[in-house]
Amino acid sequence: MYSPQEESFYIEPVKKIPIMGDYDVIVVGGGPAGCAAALSSARHGAKTLLIEKDGYLGGAAVSQLVCVILSTNGADFQGVWHEFMGVMKKKGGVYEDEIKVNRNNRVTGTFDPEIVKYTWDELLSEAGVRVLHHVWVSDVIVEDKAIRGILIETKVGRRAVFGRRIIDCTGDGNICAQAGVPWDQGSNTSKYAMACTKILRLGNVCKPKDFPTEEHLQIIGEGFKKALDNGEYSSPVITTGRILNYIKSWSWALPRHRKELMLVTSRVLNVDPLDPEDLTRAEREGREQAWQVADFYKRYVPGCENSYLLDTSNHIGVRASRRINGLTMVTAEDVINFCKYPDEIAKGSWDIDIWPPDSYTAPAVDRNSEEYKERAEKLGEGEYYSIRYGCIVAKDIDNLLVAGRCVSSDYIAQASLRIQQTCMSTGQAAGTAAAISLQENVTPRELDPDKVISQLKVDRSKVEPAFKCLPNLQHN
Numbered sequence: 001m002y003s004p005q006e007e008s009f010y011i012e013p014v015k016k017i018p019i020m021g022d023y024d025v026i027v028v029g030g031g032p033a034g035c036a037a038a039l040s041s042a043r044h045g046a047k048t049l050l051i052e053k054d055g056y057l058g059g060a061a062v063s064q065l066v067c068v069i070l071s072t073n074g075a076d077f078q079g080v081w082h083e084f085m086g087v088m089k090k091k092g093g094v095y096e097d098e099i100k101v102n103r104n105n106r107v108t109g110t111f112d113p114e115i116v117k118y119t120w121d122e123l124l125s126e127a128g129v130r131v132l133h134h135v136w137v138s139d140v141i142v143e144d145k146a147i148r149g150i151l152i153e154t155k156v157g158r159r160a161v162f163g164r165r166i167i168d169c170t171g172d173g174n175i176c177a178q179a180g181v182p183w184d185q186g187s188n189t190s191k192y193a194m195a196c197t198k199i200l201r202l203g204n205v206c207k208p209k210d211f212p213t214e215e216h217l218q219i220i221g222e223g224f225k226k227a228l229d230n231g232e233y234s235s236p237v238i239t240t241g242r243i244l245n246y247i248k249s250w251s252w253a254l255p256r257h258r259k260e261l262m263l264v265t266s267r268v269l270n271v272d273p274l275d276p277e278d279l280t281r282a283e284r285e286g287r288e289q290a291w292q293v294a295d296f297y298k299r300y301v302p303g304c305e306n307s308y309l310l311d312t313s314n315h316i317g318v319r320a321s322r323r324i325n326g327l328t329m330v331t332a333e334d335v336i337n338f339c340k341y342p343d344e345i346a347k348g349s350w351d352i353d354i355w356p357p358d359s360y361t362a363p364a365v366d367r368n369s370e371e372y373k374e375r376a377e378k379l380g381e382g383e384y385y386s387i388r389y390g391c392i393v394a395k396d397i398d399n400l401l402v403a404g405r406c407v408s409s410d411y412i413a414q415a416s417l418r419i420q421q422t423c424m425s426t427g428q429a430a431g432t433a434a435a436i437s438l439q440e441n442v443t444p445r446e447l448d449p450d451k452v453i454s455q456l457k458v459d460r461s462k463v464e465p466a467f468k469c470l471p472n473l474q475h476n
Helices: 032-043 080-090 113-127 174-178 214-229 242-249 276-300 332-337 370-380 411-417 420-440 449-461
Strands: 019-028 048-052 068-071 107-110 130-133 136-143 146-154 157-168 183-185 200-203 251-253 261-263 308-312 322-324 344-348 385-388 400-402
Touching: 019 032, 019 146, 019 420, 032 048, 032 080, 032 113, 032 157, 032 420, 048 157, 080 113, 080 420, 136 157, 136 174, 157 174, 157 420, 174 322, 174 400, 200 276, 214 242, 214 276, 261 276, 276 308, 332 385, 332 411, 344 411, 344 420, 344 449, 385 420, 400 420, 420 449
Parallel strands: 019 048, 019 157, 048 130, 157 400
Antiparallel strands: 068 107, 136 146, 146 157, 183 322, 200 261, 200 308, 251 261, 344 385
């Protein structure tokens, strides 16, 4: 008889596993990278399956409520991103007159996370992608340095699906890790990469015009002092005063008269996003912070007197975890020096956006540093760096591609390339590469990158910019 005290592992009995299907391309993960990968793969003739553990598509934009448009110059808005946002605009999920472009060409805006789900449903259905929700990948079948199939857990038991090309768009590089691909995590000094965040939404907000003015900030400051003196809150985000910075910078109004605010106003520290114990703690701690933040806004922030906590994100917001080892790597030097390469399949131009994993008060980006100001000036002029083809080709496994924040990069580079439009661009490239490699009967590592790049240029040139207000600095 099995005894937990006697054994530290369990040997699973051999059993027959029903096969659910055979595909040209299997994409795992239905976030921005996975949706773009599946869309591109199917459009280039590959029989494509997209596997998503949740009951909807959209990834962090939906499950973590990261429903913001952010770019330093628009150079990283490419291809599928424009198409996706164009459909969102038609459905009333985003409005052009609410997209802001400042004098340095920095782009900001918000979109409706609910319409994200329906938009991806529609685009992928039209392309003929088969989507499978509510399943979890438990293992991979590796033979002769290639993934032959994937084992998934369903409510009726374990099933197998087979594919000729696999694209890991899990964000955490789960498929690559299960297949034995080497990977890195965290910085040189810590496995903890960045702080996590539980985003919340407030309803029934009457946001004052030009909020926050100096008068608003004075009122909030007086309320903050009162709350601190009375010991009203225990959340470090409030007690350290960090919430005052968030109110200035991270209070986002959602589209069109909805009287809602999306607040990026929590930090959970020292979280290993691969550890279920840490993730459980982060979810609970994030919710506690969210409730206290919502109460603070209701009591002390002008326009929020009658507000209520509408919801918190379904999943804790994870900014970084695994970084897969690929044929090449995006490095800090590439990002800092805006390096360009001939095998470029995507562009990155976001800030080096590191949320320290062990501090409630340290800024994600030091906007007062000379390095930041110099880089911001170049970004405002349209600078960007290349993400190379080899960064989406996993090391050691012949038929495995990767897209999204877990592409091959170092810690500094991941802090820049992890945002949604860049994930879509790498996803589009991975899906295109998977399909072309099948047509050419070569592995992704053997495929000539020029063939992928040429096809991407054709595909991206067919798409009109989603918004006319974007800076005239875009690059195909």
